[in-house]
Amino acid sequence: MASDRSLGRLYCLLRNRFGFQDWWPGETTDEIFISAILTQNTSWVNVEKAMLNLRRRHLLDISSISSSNLRTLETAIKPSGFYKQKARRLKNISSYICSKYGSLSKMLGADADTLRRELLSMDGIGPETADCILLYAAEKPIFVVDAYTCRIMSRIYNLPEMGYEEMQELVTSGITKNVELYNDFHAQFVKLGKDYCKKNKPLCKNCPAKQICIYYKKTKGN
């Protein structure tokens, strides 16, 4: 059972081992917004290459993207994969924001529920991307669930498969509602998932969470 104490303990174990993760990379809210869309179905290394290309072309803000040439945008973000689809979506979303709000910061000023609904209504923005934007760009207390979160939570607490919102509710019911905590806890999940709780073969022996992990207790890391 992922109780308050247990989730608090999990966070402490991860934070003590990994330190504060200081996410999300991006100098402006526009950059965070753009990278949250580019990171879909690709690694962060590829997003960084695409972001560098956008920087070189002065396309790291919503307004510039909305008025950019689609082919130029496609070429710039090619390293992030699915570049034609992502370029079209980025341009459409940017144009929509510019024409309706004038700037991204105006749109992000809405309350969390309204903003989440609006983001989810946009083509190419699903729950994980919407929540990344809400948490990291708009600084709203919305927890981001990703594949790392689901894998780690299900192994540590022996949970059945569950949907996005169900997992989000489970995590947030066990920790204080706080932007900085949500931000860092999500980053800790990503770090644990990349370094130890790997998809095919978890590296349990040196994992900082093994003392509270049901999977480890069952398998002893074998």
Ligand code: SF4
């Ligand atoms: S002990 Fe193993 S299964 Fe449990 S969280 Fe760590 S790596 Fe994952």
